[in-house]
Amino acid sequence: RTTARLWLPTLFIIFFFCLDFGALPVRNGSAAAAPITSRDQRSRTTTTRRSTVLQRNVELVSATAQGVTIQLLIPESDFRFNSSNTETETGKVENQTISFSNCRFTTEPGTPRLPVQTTLLAVPADVDFQLRIVEKRFSTRSAERIVYTPAPRGATQPQKDRFSPDSLAEIREDGWMRENRILPIQLNPVQYNPVRREVRLYHRLVVEVRFIKTLTRGVKASPSAIPSGLRPESAAYNAIFNNLLINPQNAEQWRLPIARAPSAPSAPSMHPQYKISVTESGMYSITASELAAAGADITAIMPRTLKLINRGNQVPIFVRGEGDDKFDPTDEIIFYGERQHGENSYIDPFTDENVYWLSWNSGPGSRMVTKTAFTGTSDTQDHKLFLTRAHFEKDNTFRRFRDVNLAEGQTYEEFGAGLQTRSFTLTELPALPDDSWFWAQLTAPASKSFNFMLVGLANTARPATLRVSLHGRSNTGHDCDIWLNDKIRLEEARWTGETKYQLQNQELSQSFLQDGRNVLQIMNPGSPEELIDIILLNWIQVDYWRNFDAKSDVLPFAITPFPDETGAVNPNFEVILKNFSTPDIEIYGIDGTRYDGMSALVDEDAPGTYRIIFRSTQIRPKDEKDPAVQYIALTRNQFRKPKISVDTPSDLRGTHNGADHITITHAKFINDVQPLADFRNQQGMRSKVVDVQDIYDEFNHGILNPNAIREFLKYAYSNWQPPAPTYVLLVGDTHIDIKNNINFVPTIRVQIPGYGSSASDHQFVTFRGEDSFPDMLIGRMPANTRVDARIFVERTINHETSSPAGPWHKRLLMLAGSDNTFHSQIDRLISRNQLRNRYETERIYAPYKDELDLSIDESVITPIARQVIDGFNNGASLINYIGHGGGGIWSDSRMLDFEDPEQNLTYISQ
Ligand SMILES: [Ca+2]
Ligand SMILES: [Ca+2]
Ligand SMILES: [Ca+2]
Ligand SMILES: [Ca+2]
Structure with missing residues (x-):
């Protein structure tokens, strides 16, 4: 055949x-x-x-x-x-x-x-x-x-x-x-x-x-x-x-036998599951009627069985109204939801959504512990303020760094200097930077101001801590001035290279901060010795002393331990929480506690507001140095509302599965790729189409992350019916800015010395051993629209069934842009790999810049573009281009414009 x-x-x-x-x-x-x-x-x-x-x-x-x-x-x-x-x-x-x-x-x-x-x-x-x-x-x-x-x-x-x-x-x-x-x-x-x-x-x-x-x-x-x-x-x-x-x-x-996963896969849940997505930390509420609106049959729910799971762990919830064993429309599920954070960064570069799974009717669910607050004046310590942390970060621009995380003595050839083998390998790639996304860039001379809001700033002599995370963008010396609220110049930030610099001012008098809006001004004057000096702002963080006044009827707080003269800390505290507009104040501990036994009173000092006295024993802080929120007090109408959606069950972990060819795509293209899967089946391959969402659901708890794809492939390799899958086809485009641009199937990023963070689908299939030998064969069709996907499928099938064998099979088009370097790179690629021994190589080199005829009208195809199109039309099995380009053009000599193919390519369906 x-x-x-x-x-x-x-x-x-x-x-x-x-x-x-x-x-x-x-x-x-x-x-x-x-x-x-x-x-x-x-x-x-x-x-x-x-x-x-x-x-x-x-x-x-x-x-x-x-x-x-x-x-x-x-x-x-x-x-x-x-x-x-x-x-x-x-x-x-x-x-x-x-x-x-x-x-x-x-x-x-x-x-x-x-x-x-x-x-x-x-x-x-x-x-x-x-x-x-x-x-x-x-x-x-x-x-x-x-x-x-x-x-x-x-x-x-x-x-x-x-x-x-x-x-x-x-x-x-x-x-x-x-x-x-x-x-x-x-x-x-x-x-x-x-x-x-x-x-x-x-x-x-x-x-x-x-x-x-x-x-x-x-x-x-x-x-x-x-x-x-x-x-x-x-x-x-x-x-x-x-x-x-x-x-x-x-x-x-x-050859070894494949080592199967030690634990048997869990059977897919027979009960409906709902995905509850949150983007901010706080107290959340889901009423039964909201769940019904998302499609759940609430009359069938036994409320004591309601269960909430995040990243595989049960989260204790409070179900208001479960006592009568009926899930009534106004009954509600209350839980503390946590914002999604990156593996090594405050913001997850892939998604802002943390996913909680709500299910019911399979045994009792975990519940919050109810604690009764102390009454009377027992031996408690009064707290008037607490230390809290405010973090300000915006992921506006993506940056690559060439030299980060290089091992001792690790070197590489300058990127762009040629096709020389560099002295590193895929097995030894450095780690990616923890964070590649920045708030702003300052190219010297530059001065920019950044606003941040502080809530409930206490009037105290206790010092605050301000941290500013900067990063060098040019491989030069950096020297910048940072001012806070036009009042104080913080220490001078001096460092070198494309590296992180963290400014930390630990003894900042809180009088330099302002309740409400604050301004951090960063000045990068540049130096006469450096031609260029570019720095980046990543984030600003303030640890400050806050009072117990709610803002918009919500007060997240902590109890900061105050040791007495002997160093002892009284764990029993009393605080007065103020500034609530209604008396229905509730208090939760984020460890899964709800407090009752308190009632709010009108605050005589601030008419029209309510206050509540809260006496309890302190939750042990996770880390003494991390002023994390421990409690949240809020009024009944201030619970956050999550996004609720019904889950579509899938069975990718079932070991009855088996495939030779796996297509991973987005729901949008599922129907469009099916003919190709059918075609592969006809060829005698076991072919399976997988929705990338099912991969996130089964291999990353519903949270979007490209590593889930690698985990899935690794799992299928080890546990599906043998022989293990061979081919992986990704259908759908993606983008560096995955949150704000098209992302159907994401890619993995790796750190390439001399270049920086770079996309690499290859990493999806290097799960066996610590090496770069591929354990499956992967490719991607970067479809943006359903039409893209359908054309691709149609032409692939066409190509394999009716494409005439002929001289084009042995022909390689080797194209170079209008630069001597590109010309010689293609020459070397051909000679080094001895391509002429096995292929007919057709070289098409754009003319040097000074030989360009700039008079050619935009609407006319250039002579070099004519050659390229003829090359396409004559047929080739591989087309390789090295040169400048953009979304719509190959090379500044207009080697091929975006519009050219539509009018002139005759062989495109092959
Ligand atoms: Ca009820
Ligand atoms: Ca960042
Ligand atoms: Ca699912
Ligand atoms: Ca391998």
């Missing part, structure tokens, strides 16, 4: 571009060349067919339980010497580059740039490795001047009379592709001696990778003891292994 033939080239291309073996890190203590010994005669030789394309020069000699022996054969005529001239201060210098077919190059700064061959081995799960050079044959040639990889900041190493690299073979970081352990080996068949000006060219290199049993890896059963029927692998991965591995037959032999 045509379709079967089309899958393989597609997969191959994916792997070809994804797995840059040259970027794999060297393990600690790389193996040095061992003395030549004769081959181990006891080893049973296994025959295999050679991997087809990637490892043309390497072949398997033998593979046993003791080790694998491979040999690299490079005919002497295959070594090529290319000369290039570089201009130096003393004139032209001729440099030589040595290469052989399919080689990659060493990239270590300050060392000769020499060709290497990387190969991938299937290896057992429970062994360590030792390399031994079994045999080597080389010839020596003179080489005048070999190209060096530039060293950072002009550092040059003294040239020594020895051949380098020292070792002819190196073990690289191993990883897992599903249950198959993969070991990359780098062979270095060219060594250079800069003093003698000689190279050694190894045309034959036999290397043994010896397996050393370890007991530390925690593998329970020897894989060979498990029948291979229990280790099924998908046909697609078997095809990949055949192409990728030098010893694919061992992959099956050494």
Whole structure:
């Protein structure tokens, strides 16, 4: 069938571009060349067919339980010497580059740039490795001047009379592709001696990778003891292994069985569940009639069974009116709802909604504890004020930081300098910054004012604490002045680089603060030494002393312990809560307590308001230093109202599920992608369409977060019916600003050294092992509309059923924008990957800027755009563009405008 033939080239291309073996890190203590010994005669030789394309020069000699022996054969005529001239201060210098077919190059700064061959081995799960050079044959040639990889900041190493690299073979970081352990080996068949000006060219290199049993890896059963029927692998991965591995037959032999999740999945609830979403912390109320309005049959609810769950834990609630065992329309559910916060930031970058799950009729639910406040004047301490925290933050702008969280000595090549392999790998990516969203940016010279409101500021001599979180945006020195309310200059903020700076003024007299509106002014004057100086404001935080006056009939408060002279604290307190407009005041402890036994009185000092005396024993603060809210007092009409919606049940955790192809999409596109799922079923794949909301519900308690998708895929991989799913298709677009822009299916962000936070769908499928080898094959159709989705589905099916095979299958369009760098990047991409050996590469380069004909009318297609469109129309299996662009254009030379395709592309349906 045509379709079967089309899958393989597609997969191959994916792997070809994804797995840059040259970027794999060297393990600690790389193996040095061992003395030549004769081959181990006891080893049973296994025959295999050679991997087809990637490892043309390497072949398997033998593979046993003791080790694998491979040999690299490079005919002497295959070594090529290319000369290039570089201009130096003393004139032209001729440099030589040595290469052989399919080689990659060493990239270590300050060392000769020499060709290497990387190969991938299937290896057992429970062994360590030792390399031994079994045999080597080389010839020596003179080489005048070999190209060096530039060293950072002009550092040059003294040239020594020895051949380098020292070792002819190196073990690289191993990883897992599903249950198959993969070991990359780098062979270095060219060594250079800069003093003698000689190279050694190894045309034959036999290397043994010896397996050393370890007991530390925690593998329970020897894989060979498990029948291979229990280790099924998908046909697609078997095809990949055949192409990728030098010893694919061992992959099956050494494959582990999938470790299933230890606990049985919980059956989906048979009872209706409602999602209760909150965005602010506070006391919430849901009346029975509100629940009925959201669709619930309240007559069937036994109120004592009402149950509220957040992040898997029950939240104690108070159900007013449950005593009669009837859930009457005015009965109400009361709970303390907490705002959603980020994993490492005050604001969650993905969602503001925290989700609580309301269910009933399956056993009694957890209830708040009712405590009776003390009456009379028992031994209590009077409190007139308390310490509270106000946090002010706005996530207005997203920023990337190139250098954050780099490990000691971790370096990278400047982004944009080329396609050189950078000296980091996906396995070693630094952590993302805790927060990438900022309130405002100040580009020197700049001065901006930020307002914040403080409520109930007490008149006291006790000091407040003010914190201001700033961040450098330019990699320069920063020096700014911060003023509070035009009254006081806070300490001068001085720091360097793209780093956080937190100003903390702990002894701030509260007299500098104002009840109500306050103004923080930040001045970034810049310095004459720096061309540019940019800083960012993240947040402002104030710990201040507050009185017990309610604002708009709500008073969140804490009891701040006041030790006496001996250091002892009386846990029993008395406070007078004031400034309520009605007497129906209720008091709750946020730990799940409600207080009764008190009644409000008219406040004679402030006519028209009510006050209430509250005597109790203090709730122990979670953290002495965190002035968190412990109680909330409010009147009956001041409860917050959550968003209520009925849940649609799903069964993604059911282990009866099984799929080869999973489409993850938004409800909006569910019907549009179904024909593609049906098509995959017809092809013999088990295909499943999943609503991303079901993933949040089952894998993140209903809270939107991209990691839920990764958790789901990991779960399906381990627990669904084998073989584990192979393909993942995401349908739907997303955006950096996920809250204010389109987000159908989110992406994961990773920290790329030299660039910063970057989108990476690939991270969804790297759940097996601590490596970047993909454990499923993922792609995305970034549909914005249903029409987008339908066109995509239609064309995909069309392509696979009726697309004519032809020369276009072997054609690659390689496009570069109007800049010398882009031109040479494409050149290098082609030459480095030897694309010409396998493909017909058509290069279309935009003219340099100074050659641009600016007179061409906007409505007319430029000559270069004509070439691009012709390229599309002639057909190609892959189109690669490097250059500037935007939402509607490729390159400033108008290589392709947004409108061009509509009028001119004739081959688009293919
Ligand atoms: Ca009732
Ligand atoms: Ca922020
Ligand atoms: Ca659901
Ligand atoms: Ca992996």
